[in-house]
Amino acid sequence: MTDGRLTVAVLGAGVVGRTLARGWARAGHAVLLGTRDPDSGRIRAVLDELGGGVVAAAHENAARRADVVVITVPGDQVPDLLAGLGDALVDRPVIDASNRMGASEPSAVGAIRAAGATPYRAYNSVGVEQMAEPAFGGVPSDLLYAGPSSFSAVVEGLIRDTGFRPVHAGDDDGAYAAVDALGRVWIQLVFRAGYGRRLGFRILTAEDD
Ligand SMILES: NC(=O)c1ccc[n+]([C@@H]2O[C@H](COP(=O)([O-])OP(=O)(O)OC[C@H]3O[C@@H](n4cnc5c(N)ncnc54)[C@H](OP(=O)(O)O)[C@@H]3O)[C@@H](O)[C@H]2O)c1
Numbered sequence: 001m002t003d004g005r006l007t008v009a010v011l012g013a014g015v016v017g018r019t020l021a022r023g024w025a026r027a028g029h030a031v032l033l034g035t036r037d038p039d040s041g042r043i044r045a046v047l048d049e050l051g052g053g054v055v056a057a058a059h060e061n062a063a064r065r066a067d068v069v070v071i072t073v074p075g076d077q078v079p080d081l082l083a084g085l086g087d088a089l090v091d092r093p094v095i096d097a098s099n100r101m102g103a104s105e106p107s108a109v110g111a112i113r114a115a116g117a118t119p120y121r122a123y124n125s126v127g128v129e130q131m132a133e134p135a136f137g138g139v140p141s142d143l144l145y146a147g148p149s150s151f152s153a154v155v156e157g158l159i160r161d162t163g164f165r166p167v168h169a170g171d172d173d174g175a176y177a178a179v180d181a182l183g184r185v186w187i188q189l190v191f192r193a194g195y196g197r198r199l200g201f202r203i204l205t206a207e208d209d
Helices: 015-026 041-050 059-065 075-083 109-114 128-132 149-161 173-192
Strands: 007-011 030-034 054-057 068-071 093-096 118-121 142-145 165-168
Touching: 007 015, 007 059, 015 030, 015 041, 015 054, 015 128, 015 149, 030 041, 030 059, 041 054, 054 059, 068 149, 075 109, 093 109, 093 149, 109 118, 118 149, 118 173, 142 149, 142 173, 149 165
Parallel strands: 007 030, 007 068, 030 054, 068 093, 093 118, 142 165
Antiparallel strands: none
């Protein structure tokens, strides 16, 4: 970590992983895109499309080289992913963006903590459209996140670098649950209440008076 420039391992080369990787590379970070297939033509095409600043690596290799690890694989695949990482996450900040849809516990925060990492919960509460374009009418939308103060400056910097305003919910069980609950609000509004996927959040406080 030098001058705020980080090595960020984004584990998962799907639409969320690619979108976040692009944002952090544009902000000047070195991004390792973790994939099961780093040498494939498919991933070469992904890297071409992303432009500079992103290289592909196998998940464990990416995690070991990173200052910060971000999980963007399907929620039901996270246990498999973690099992293949060995001790690569020990003492690292790990941002969990995954969602286990329909499960009572949508996040992998417990498993990430059990792997010896410091877990942060973020990016799960908005659709990928907002990760690509977080501002509405020029105003950055908010990204609620949970996690301890130890790496919160680093995590907040990364959130800002993707164009959101970070809002810290705290680091107790209620904080992680609140971030998951906001994800459920997004799903309800988008898929059941008919607002459409272009939907973000803005939290107003006394500072906005
Ligand atoms: N889409 C959204 O709007 C959105 C918003 C917020 C949160 N999320 C959450 O973010 C995560 C990623 O969403 P996504 O839409 O990007 O999913 P996706 O397009 O399906 O991509 C997930 C990627 O994970 C990798 N993967 C799949 N199974 C794996 C396994 N067993 N082990 C390791 N890697 C595996 C695959 O990459 P390789 O084939 O290259 O290995 C795949 O491209 C999900 O948990 C989702 O719930 C999605």
